[in-house]
Amino acid sequence: MKEILIKQKSYLAPLYFPDATRGVVKSLDSTDLCQAGVEGVVVNSLHLADNPGLEILDQIGGIKNMMNYHGIVTSDSGGWQVFSLIHRNGNKGKITDEGVIFTIGTTRKQVFTPKQSITTQMCIGSDIVICLDDFTPPDAPQRIIRETVDRTILWAKQCKKTYQEECDSRNLSEGEKPLLLAVVQGGYSKEERKRCSEELINIGFDAYGFGGYAIKEETGLDLEISQYIADNLPKESIKFALGFGKPHDIVTLRKFGWDIFDCTLPTRDARHQRLYVFNNNQVDQDVLNDKKTFGFLDIGKSIYKTDQSPIDQYCDCHTCKNFSRAYLHHLFKIKDNTALRLAAIHNVRHFTRVTDLLK
Ligand SMILES: [Zn+2]
Incomplete structure (x- = not known):
């Protein structure tokens, strides 16, 4: 049995979180979620920053108050959405060490930085805050794998700094602080996955996430890399298999030590x-x-x-x-x-x- 402590509340692993992208698990309200034994959800930072907006969320005390949901709220970093936007639009954006630069419409350039990702999530009032990471594409050559790992580590450092500043400025006690999660990237390269884990552990985080894909066409989940990543993280650390959560995959990944799962499948x-x-x-x-x-x-x-x-x-x-x-x-x-x-x-x-x- 493994206990996960979040803001002084204890939960037994494993946990499954449905996606509440815009502050709602489609068709369900928070009482439905509680009755169905749902202990947490995952919200999308950029969607919530857009609507209802951070000012409103700050005024009403965060998304949990708005949803009247008292389980665990995890917010994603927003990175995945920005990367998808870039990939969909071809050359309409690029990723630099500073952050993600993307174009809205024809001319308006925006920069999305690790710092912005954390301040957004703190306004949302999440219990698990996720560092912005640089996604390693599954078909990436070695040079790109290394580059995405370097940037993931760099951004994780910046995210931790902002997180600490935000906790200080909000006068949060140890028991009130959300967990900070860093994402392990590195694609299918064991060497880079290991390097990424070691560097992130050195910086020190409350939880670690499974970044990128680990899917094999023939068998579905790539068991070897899923286990390898978990094995390289501290045994007692909280491990979130971000985006993985088919029922049978939950059973398999749990054996490797993964604790939390999220998946859009049940409602879809x-x-x-x-x-x-x-x-x-x-x-x-x-x-x-x-x-x-x-x-x-x-x-x-x-x-x-x-x-x-x-x-x-x-x-x-x-x-x-x-x-x-x-x-x-x-x-x-x-x-x-x-x-x-x-x-x-x-x-x-x-x-x-x-x-x-x-x-
Ligand atoms: Zn039923």
Whole structure:
């Protein structure tokens, strides 16, 4: 058993966080999240900085107050979104040691710096603040891998400095400070992943994140590099497998020592009428090791038209306790918004059942 201490509250690992990009897990409010056993969410810094805006968030005491959510709020650094913007727009931006320079419209240049990333996240009022990192593309040559690792280390130093200044200026006591997380980059290069981890450990952070991709086309998750990164981090440190969270991947990554997972799949799949089920009647830790345990139910199929059973007879969520497959099928068919909410509640609970079983 591993305990994670955040702002004087203790949580048992592993934890699964759905994505609340704009301050909401699509279709669900904070009471739905609590009932589904969700202990934390991930919000998107740049989206929130844009709307409702940092001034408003500061005035109302941060996103947690606004959402009336008392679990763990993690904010991303904003880096991924800016990098995606650059990649989508070809030459409309570049990454320098100073930060990310990108163009909005035809002329307006903006610089997004490590310092800005941290001040934004402190205004949001997150419990886990993530350092801006330079993403290592999966196909990067050695020179680029080294460059992204160098920059990730440089930015992590700057982020820590800003974080300390922000904590001081806000007079935060040790128990009130959010955790600061640094991201390990380095793509598929073990040497660079190791160098990145060692340098970040030297600077000292509360938590470390799995940066970039580690996916193999044939097998999905790249087990070797996933384990290697975890092995190079201090045993007791908090390890966040950023962006990884398919149910079976959670089981595998947990064995390597990863503690926190986040994933957009439960709500996205709910919108596509894909509902998660366990294929075994009795689920325990051993059964979870078998990939065949994890399945889907396509609720739009006509075989569910008259099916009076719940989505998953062993699930304890609000949807499974109260409604049938036939009702869900009907709600999707008539395109009522209730379908999205009920499906999302079930899918999110399925993920927290997986993490509950692994605690
Ligand atoms: Zn359910």
